[in-house]
Amino acid sequence: MIPFASLLASVDPRPDPRLSERARLSQIDASMRGPAVLFVVTALAWLAAATVLGLIASIKLHAPYFLSGTEFLTYGRLAPACANLLVYGWGCNVAFAVGLWIMARLCETQVKHLGMLYVAGGVWNFGVFWGVAAIVLGGSTSVEWLEMPAGVGPVLGSSYLLIALWVILCFQYRQAGPVYVSQWYLLAAFCWFPWIYFVGEMMTLWAPARGTVQALADGWFVQNALGLWFTPVGLAAIYYCLPKVLGRPIRHYYLAPLGFLVLALFSPWTGARNLIYGPVPVWIQTVSIAASVVLVVTMVVTAINFHLTAWAGRRDVWESPTLRFVVFGAVAFTLSAVIGVVTALRSVNVVTHFTQFAVGQGVNGLYAFFTMAMFGVIYFMLPRLLEREWPSRLLIQWHFWGTGAGVVLMLAALYIGGWNQGMLMNDATVPFIAVVRQLVPVNELRTLALASMAVGLVAFCLHVVLMLVGALISASRAVLVKNGILREGSVG
């Protein structure tokens, strides 16, 4: 009995009730410092790699001889490598950092047994490296967002469980009081992801389903990875940072649970959204279209919650690095939700399916919404974890304008160019090569946009490095002072 009780005590994430509230919160932040920094740093490294590969791939679309001598850099390998780096390298790592931190703070619990998280993070990143290397070397499975070889699945899955366990533990041992909507979104997201990943891997790679049921399973996975993993994590982050930074509660907050419920109940039914007029039964397509239309409720609810709150404090939004990015993400979410509803309709889908428009939708969701919102949270999170301010105004400006202008340019190019491409492709009198020619300026603009986003990312990575180095120096100075080697206040 005693060993079991002490095991329970060792995982109990509640902070020591004898400490004052102030000390408790900094204890919580301190407990998350190591893992959050690890996940953020690895996430940014993967994002940088994805940006490089994405840039090369984008150049190849309008300059096919660029780096064309080797089979390892063909577009067909770089495109899925970039996508997997974005999803599993950047997206999941930053979701781990942000999800754990916001959950720990809202539940007022601390994360313990950090060794477990470090091991899990290491194994996850090993899996990502192995998977993407395999794609580049020719082992792609050609299943969208599941291109990594089947063996990587269990590696990612098992390390994921160790991380998600803490999100659930935090929720279970949370402080008494009302549950905030971000906690629901995060709890749900961290539960949904392993299930959808397991189903996706199982039905397309380990025990492939027969015929186009595979395509349905893959479509279900991709739509849910966007709608039930990245979307809830992004929304949770916006619901947390926006009122926190502004010091004003979310307007019409009572609608937020409604948005959550509609997302949870209807988003998984949109699985065949990218298979409209494809070789799957018509009734499944219709169900997906209907479910997509219902999601307008979540769009309206989040738009009311986010935009009314941000507008009331718009000057403070502009003056805050966190909120510039977070509100950018919120606006992008509304845009992507509207476009998602409209393009589900058959008459629109006929034009946009298979075109760069669909690529734009992916960028809208994964980058303009999720990534920009995550940038914002990192701006809020790191100063509190490391107890120091961001050192440079200039780097923040370069980051914001570089990524902001870049992604806006990319969306404009892909949406307008993609719509045009679709209209031309549906006109049989236009030879296909003319459609290809039409896309050259679109692809060139995409490369330009990516270059701008790369510049922004470089500024941000530099800034994070400066932060970390500064924190390390302060921490070492504090240790030296404590041990009497340095006098307090001396210039080290």
Add this chain to the structure above:
Amino acid sequence: MDWDFHRWVILLPGALLFCSCVAGLWWAISAGRGPEAERGARAVFTAEEPEGVVQDRFPAPRSRASLRQGSSN
């Protein structure tokens, strides 16, 4: 597997589920509004980061004087 038979097994309970979800949503909205919800909205604020205080700003531009002295953070 006979689809004509099984569609009733799947679609009928599915329709029932859908209706109960709608009913649940209706209840959630009507029960959700009110002072309880406003308390929920304030759950993000803490003693350290309270309501009414803006928590994030651009770093202040460094003046030459402070750079010469050497910052102590």
Add this chain to the structure above:
Amino acid sequence: MKNLPILFSGIFFALATSWCGLILSANLQYGALQPVAVDEGDPLYPQAISGLAAQGRQVYLQMGCINCHTQQIRPDGVGADIARGWGKRGTVPRDYILQDRVLLGSLRNGPDLADVGDRNLNTHNHFLHLYDARLVTPDSNMPPFKFLFRTQKIGDEPAPHALKFPDGSPDMPPAGYEVVPTERALALMEYLHSLKIDYELPEAKFAPAATPAKP
């Protein structure tokens, strides 16, 4: 909602119902489809592909062709898939039941390939297009796949699929040498030639005024 077990089961239930509703029921509805003949005595369709074509499918997977090419024809009247000569009818679930990795694709940087084997393409030009697409179609942005070919000394007579380059082309091999497809390129070509929707099914007949297959 504060109770973890209730929340957890609600979260699970929301996902599980959609899996049952979309995927399980799809599997029940058509997962057991078999090849079928339109009239009695006709051969059963779809048909399995040859071993070499199956190896070619592996090359298709390795090269990531799915990232630019689709293998699904939309029904007559939807878009211009059939009007463009990409097929004589829309594809249906039964067309894919014998494929162990279904490669529907989601982007059309290049044309649809579901029926490419039926388009009477000149095999030599097809290899040349694979080698460097711009030798056949000047503005194409398909990557060159020169690494799927090798330069070898000409034997007693030129190899069957040796590439013929236009005069003065920088890709022309030195005298006495020829550029031939490697095993991977041969397998890939066999696979592309196996991609045909040239048969009817009880649930899918050819579109009324389908244009003849054009290159």
